Amino acid sequence: MIAWLIALPALVGAFAVTHRLLRRRSKAVLRSVLAADAALFAGALALLVVGLSGGSAHADGATAAAQSSGSGSAALIGAAIAVAGASIGAAVAVAYTGAAALAALSERPELFGRAMVIVGLAEGIAIYGLVVAILLIGKS
Template identity: 50%
Template sequence: MYWLVATMSVAILGLVAAGIALELRPALSTRIRPWYKPAMGSQLLIFLGAQVALLVLGIHDAMAETAEGAETATGAAEITVGMGLAIIGVGIPTGLSTIGAGIAVGPIGAASLAAITEKPENLGRTLIYLGLAEGIAIYGLVISILLLNKL
């Protein structure tokens, strides 16, 4: 299981190092253009493959309990790799829905401001549209709470 974590870490560090190198020396991009796209694509593929393998192999750890009712000798609950992955999985709906809400609110807010400037009586309608876009984040939070109750 730890080799998968190491593989994911190396893939992430490689992507970060390549991004920093290209940011600091943009002239490098013309010399390495033939191979940096396939290299970053393969690193991303390795990362996603390792993440899927961690989820598949870590499911039994998330669902397993120790014989003492998931408590160690000190009385604290032991958190396994699978439980850690499950907790990360609980946070994913909130994170992705928040990103989606942010993407939605930006253009809606700009259009609302322009509409209110021209016709101030449209304020109520534009607030409803903004509220509908913000509702996406609330839905993700509700899903995360429901998933957290399943752990």
């Protein structure tokens, strides 16, 4: 928890700098942002590989505890993937349905209720991912 409290201001600062750089819209800035994203992705992938490999950091007497925690970490990674995938899918769905709903509302304002129901159904995809994550965490 403390790591998040330390990292949160850095993340907000990085977001602000990225937002300011992207407002300039030059190709060099876009390339540098993409390079930074690729470096962060490579670092996250390396941490994932190290975390799943188990390494030689465990003592010989604690091998049973290490084996039992391996399935728990796999369940947590699966839960994170479920939430991330569902959130990205919901974001794409809401983007398209929201744009279509606004276009329909500009022509016929009486369709507001139906349009919001369709956008809400698209947002339900994220809730399904959250339910799957809760089930995975409960099994670990």
